[in-house]
Amino acid sequence: xxxxxxxxxxxxxxxxxxxxxxxxxxxxxxxxxxxxxxxxxxxxxxxxxxxxxxxxxxxxxxxxxxxxxxxxxxxxxxxxxxxxxxxxxxxxxxxxxxxxxxxxxxxxxxxxxxxxxxxxxxxxx
Amino acid sequence: xxxxxxxxxxxxxxxxxxxxxxxxxxxxxxxxxxxxxxxxxxxxxxxxxxxxxxxxxxxxxxxxxxxxxxxxxxxxxxxxxxxxxxxxxxxxxxxxxxxxxxxxxxxxxxxxxxxxxxxxxxxxxxxxxxxxxxxxxxxxxxxxxxxxxxxxxxxxxxxxxxxxxxxxxxxxxxxxxxxxxxxxxxxxxxxxxxxxxxxxxxxxxxxxxxxxxxxxxxxxxxxxxxxxxxxxxxxxxxxxxxxxxxxxxxxxxxxxxxxxxxxxxxxxxxxxxxxxxxxxxxxxxxxxxxxxxxxxxxxxxxxxxxxxxxxxxxxxxxxxxxxxxxxxxxxxxxxxxxxxxxxxxxxxxxxxxxxxxxxxxxxxxxxxxxxxxxxxxxxxxxxxxxxxxxxxxxxxxxxxxxxxxxxxxxxxxxxxxxxxxxxxxxxxxxxxxxxxxxxxxxxxxxxxxxxxxxxxxxxxxxxxxxxxxxxxxxxxxxxxxxxxxxxxxxxxxxxxxxxxxxxxxxxxxxxxxxxxxxxxxxxxxxxxxxxxxxxxxxxxxxxxxxxxxxxxxxxxxxxxxxxxxxxxxxxxxxxxxxxxxxxxxxxxxxxx
Numbered sequence: 247x248x249x250x251x252x253x254x255x256x257x258x259x260x261x262x263x264x265x266x267x268x269x270x271x272x273x274x275x276x277x278x279x280x281x282x283x284x285x286x287x288x289x290x291x292x293x294x295x296x297x298x299x300x301x302x303x304x305x306x307x308x309x310x311x312x313x314x315x316x317x318x319x320x321x322x323x324x325x326x327x328x329x330x331x332x333x334x335x336x337x338x339x340x341x342x343x344x345x346x347x348x349x350x351x352x353x354x355x356x357x358x359x360x361x362x363x364x365x366x367x368x369x370x371x
Numbered sequence: 372x373x374x375x376x377x378x379x380x381x382x383x384x385x386x387x388x389x390x391x392x393x394x395x396x397x398x399x400x401x402x403x404x405x406x407x408x409x410x411x412x413x414x415x416x417x418x419x420x421x422x423x424x425x426x427x428x429x430x431x432x433x434x435x436x437x438x439x440x441x442x443x444x445x446x447x448x449x450x451x452x453x454x455x456x457x458x459x460x461x462x463x464x465x466x467x468x469x470x471x472x473x474x475x476x477x478x479x480x481x482x483x484x485x486x487x488x489x490x491x492x493x494x495x496x497x498x499x500x501x502x503x504x505x506x507x508x509x510x511x512x513x514x515x516x517x518x519x520x521x522x523x524x525x526x527x528x529x530x531x532x533x534x535x536x537x538x539x540x541x542x543x544x545x546x547x548x549x550x551x552x553x554x555x556x557x558x559x560x561x562x563x564x565x566x567x568x569x570x571x572x573x574x575x576x577x578x579x580x581x582x583x584x585x586x587x588x589x590x591x592x593x594x595x596x597x598x599x600x601x602x603x604x605x606x607x608x609x610x611x612x613x614x615x616x617x618x619x620x621x622x623x624x625x626x627x628x629x630x631x632x633x634x635x636x637x638x639x640x641x642x643x644x645x646x647x648x649x650x651x652x653x654x655x656x657x658x659x660x661x662x663x664x665x666x667x668x669x670x671x672x673x674x675x676x677x678x679x680x681x682x683x684x685x686x687x688x689x690x691x692x693x694x695x696x697x698x699x700x701x702x703x704x705x706x707x708x709x710x711x712x713x714x715x716x717x718x719x720x721x722x723x724x725x726x727x728x729x730x731x732x733x734x735x736x737x738x739x740x741x742x743x744x745x746x747x748x749x750x751x752x753x754x755x756x757x758x759x760x761x762x763x764x765x766x767x768x769x770x771x772x773x774x775x776x777x778x779x780x781x782x783x784x785x786x787x788x789x790x791x792x793x794x795x796x797x798x799x800x801x802x803x804x805x806x807x808x809x810x811x812x813x814x815x816x817x818x819x820x821x822x823x824x825x826x827x828x829x830x831x832x833x834x835x836x837x838x839x840x841x842x843x844x845x846x847x848x849x850x851x852x853x854x855x856x857x858x859x860x861x862x863x864x865x866x867x868x869x870x871x872x873x874x875x876x877x878x879x880x881x882x883x884x885x886x887x888x889x890x891x892x893x894x895x896x897x898x899x900x901x902x903x904x905x906x907x908x909x910x911x912x913x914x915x916x917x918x919x920x921x922x923x924x925x926x927x928x929x930x931x932x933x934x935x936x937x938x939x940x941x942x943x944x945x946x947x948x949x950x951x952x953x954x955x956x957x958x959x960x961x962x963x
Binding site: 269 | 613616617618620621622623624625626627628629631632635637638639660664684728845846847848849850861881882883890893894897898
């Protein structure tokens with residue numbers, strides 16, 4: 247089964263790195279840089295297995311996106327991983343409070359991203 | 372003069388009465404003696420008369436008044452010695468001395484004698500002025516020839532002497548009392564003026580003090596303002612650094628990410644391995660990327676510490692687990708150095724009271740520092756109980772620190788040699804020491820040049836010995852705890868009121884803040900909010916029509932009442948708490 251991952255990240259170079267890293271691990275990745283587009287994609291496409299969400303998006307606060315997506319999916323929400331440059335202990339706790347499954351602070355090694363994604367998708371499988 | 376006949380007796384009494392009447396009328400001694408000599412001349416047939424009074428001390432006599440002779444050498448206040456003078460005898464014996472021959476007396480002051488003889492005055496009767504059995508002076512009655520006195524005449528003169536003596540003594544007494552009263556009044560007035568002056572002085576000093584106080588207060592205000600300003604600048608610096616830091620993290624993630632992927636021959640490059648020619652350079656990119664990251668983190672920490680915004684959250688910490696993890700995570704820093712990383716703990720190490728995140732940072736800083744300055748040997752991270760505290764130490768067998776350098780190693784940019792070979796930010800030890808201080812410890816160092824260094828500090832033993840699970844690696848977390856339930860509702864706000872937004876967000880709602888009506892439409896379509904809250908000033912011309920098309924509840928914020936069909940209507944200025952309460956009520960109604 248190919249897991250489909252939705253990546254919401256507005257830095258193109260960083261998004262490319264993540265897409266290529268995950269693709270090399272056999273994941274299928276859909277990418278958008280806007281929160282509104284992400285919501286549209288979820289309505290349009292298949293339900294993603296996992297969502298990687300940047301907190302600094304041009305249109306909607308990433309934290310609100312997490313809440314909105316969880317509301318939209320209800321009980322069956324896929325795990326949402328915060329991928330953010332805001333890395334203070336308070337930011338990490340914010341991530342947990344709004345219901346993120348994991349938190350990845352930038353900068354990180356591609357290996358670390360792969361480890362987190364693998365672990366979360368193995369848990370849900 | 373006066374004989375002893377009945378007429379003479381009557382005349383004598385009349386004379387005494389007349390003199391008494393006159394002298395008792397005067398209180399001022401000077402006026403009294405003048406009047407006394409006048410009245411004597413008037414009632415007694417003498418050529419001249421002189422009145423002398425004992426001077427204070429009783430050693431001499433002062434001429435105070437006279438009539439009937441002139442002298443260039445005598446004047447009021449002329450002083451005669453009591454001894455060897457005619458009047459002296461009178462005063463000493465308290466007796467009338469009569470029949471005195473002025474021309475042949477040795478007991479007469481030569482000046483007086485010459486003056487009297489020059490005017491042909493040769494006879495003298497000296498009458499003592501008595502007061503309480505003592506003579507206070509004498510009245511000398513002077514004639515052109517010697518006189519003999521009858522008994523009546525003698526008694527009359529004694530009575531006159533007593534009368535004048537009593538009057539003078541009284542007048543002197545009154546004068547003394549008056550003088551005393553005057554003096555007391557003067558002293559009192561002086562005291563009053565003194566007191567007033569003192570009050571003025573006190574008032575002046577108080578005013579001075581108040582001025583000084585005012586100045587101090589003003590300086591305090593200025594100081595406080597300056598301090599506030601400094602704090603604001605410090606806060607602004609922290610905010611700026613924090614923003615800068617997170618702006619740099621995404622590009623750094625790209626740099627570090629690609630560089631590490633290339634070096635690890637990640638599957639993203641397929642089977643193509645990195646040519647050796649590039650390998651070293653890519654490693655440099657990775658190293659320097661990591662260096663910039665450390666620098667950013669250190670600067671951010673330092674700025675937070677300075678602004679007092681670094682909060683400690685102490686819990687029970689298992690130091691053995693924490694140090695084991697830190698040693699494990701530091702393995703990667705060894706590269707090929709022949710160093711053994713070890714930990715050492717007693718069998719039952721109590722839990723320490725510390726902030727685990729910062730404690731981990733302290734351990735990693737000290738271990739990485741030790742690795743930097745050690746070529747080979749051993750680095751040991753240990754913990755032990757000492758004096759009711761837990762001592763944490765990191766010891767190395769490195770190059771050591773010269774004694775002269777020891778006092779400076781905790782200073783910023785002084786801790787490490789300028790040689791970039793050691794790869795430090797120059798802030799690590801300074802931050803580590805401050806972090807240790809914020810946990811209630813003090814970072815100490817002992818070192819022998821060429822043999823190694825030991826950094827150590829102590830922590831409190833946790834009051835409760837139940838361990839709090841350690842967080843995972845700093846920037847990566849997987850949350851084990853199930854997520855909180857999804858928030859109650861979504862509110863889309865089309866209003867410039869930031870306070871209102873924050874209030875609604877704080878109430879637990881998801882808040883969407885589109886920039887305009889067009890973006891609002893997109894958000895409404897995607898996220899189907901439960902309510903749209905609109906400030907009429909944000910609406911385009913077709914605003915009223917637009918409101919009617921909204922697929923959810925609508926709240927309107929306007930300057931004045933409008934006849935529109937909406938669920939909530941608020942007139943500006945709005946109270947955020949009231950708005951939140953109204954929202955909660957309206958959204959609760961819509962629940963099935």
